[in-house]
Amino acid sequence: MRFRGKIVDVGCIQHFTRVISMVAKLAKNCTVRITASKIYFILSERLVNGGVNIWCELSQTNFFSEYAMDGLSEDYNEIFLEVVPDNMVKCLKTAQTAKSVKIKLTKKHSPCLTFEVELPSLTGHSRVVTHDVPVNVIPRRLWDEFEEPEMPDFDVSIYMPSLKVLRNVTDKMKNLNNYVTIAANGSGEMVLKVETDMASVSTHFGDLSNPQWSKENMPAAANSQPKDRDPEKFAEARIDIRKFSQFLSGQQVNPERVICNILDNRVVHFFLLHDDVSLQYFMPVISS
Template sequence: MRFRGKLVDIGCIQHFSRVTSTVSKLAKNCVLRLTRDKLYFILSEKAVSGEVQIWCELTQSHFFDEYAMEGLSREDANEIYLDLIPENLVKALRSSQSAKWVKLKLTKKQTPCLSVEVSLPSLTGHDRLVVHDIPVNVIPKRLWDEFEEPELPKFDVNICMPHWKLLRNIVDKMKNLSNFVVISANGSGELRLMVETDMASVSTHFRDLTNATWNKDDDGMDTRADSPALDPQQFVEARVDIRKFAQFLAGQQVNPYKIICNIVHNTTLHFFMLHEDVSLQYFMPVVQS
């Protein structure tokens, strides 16, 4: 197995750093899947265990000036799966904000490593090369099925959320009142966040939002005015850990242009974050009242 990628454009280097930072704030461990055309950061835990699921997808040509990889075989297994701690990758990239280039390589030290080489300018005119070796575990092919893209259910409602910074400020105040938040929406562009205590119920309402459906095959987003299955005025809801929701909002570093909230009533809460060259799916476990 071999992998080597080089980022030269400083904008691409910084953007890649922001993506890895977002993932690191959502997952302590993850799997980095490398294919010929894309990179994926994956966290696949069963929702019943109280953990989240993450599927972050990047098109390699939008980031890398040079990219070469070779998996177990070129025919049926031309992929590489690496188990790593994303925070280690974030630390390795912190010195790259003024880098001339950054290289990522799969290397063999005492253990398999994802080596990050950063070329930095200096006052003497001689470039400095900083190398970080991040220990990784290579996942065997027999386990790859555990890291497939999460299957999407038929959602009761889909809605485009307000700007994540506005939501973050609201949720940060709400989490001082309760451990849980009920997120509800309908097919008429209304979204509601509500927390309850023994003394009171506090809610925030948003109106005139856009209902949306995501066509995965076309890798695009279509908007429409009504809910896909229910009376447009009927709210569907999901109750979740408010700290996990706050963590999701606080972790956004890539400034997505759209976040879609998808709900199966009292069963599933799914967020789909869209950027020009990054998409991130985030499943949050629902807590029954």
């Protein structure tokens, strides 16, 4: 297996750093899937056990000026690596004004992703700083565990309000309860609610839009608002407020749109859309 990529545009280096930083805030460990056209960051936990699922993908052509990879074989031309994303962030923090960043899969004492950061110098001569990030190569027999999560037919799909506003609201609610109920309907309304023994506190958002999905423009087959569902009827889900806050505070790529899909009392799916990055984040429902 072989992988080598080079980023020379400062804007691309900074954007790539923001993507990895976002993943690092959501997952301590993740799987990096490298293909000929895309790089994926994947976290797959069992939702029934309170885990979350993350599926982040970016197109390599939007970041890399040079890109070459040879996968496991001609039939399985992919590479799967287990990595600590925070270690990648630490390497990239030194590269925010770099002339270039090379990323290579190397074999030293163990497999590594090696970052070669070319920094400018006042003397006119560049200097290269090298970082080795240890990785584990995932064998072919385990690849099926890292397939894109299939999305069910959600009861409600809605564009979310400003994430900054949601984060401020959620941070205040964290002091009241460990869980928050998120509810939305097909008429552009969303509610965040926490309950205590003494009170019930809720924040209402209106005039939001409801996207109309089709199988052609979803990353996996799913429908938008069910045709026979009353648009005024709310679908809701009770989720871990700290995980929700972590998701909101981890968004550093300034997504153009964020969609919340709710399967009533089953699962919440957040879908972030940007020009060259998309992220899906599944959160399980906590029973009351």
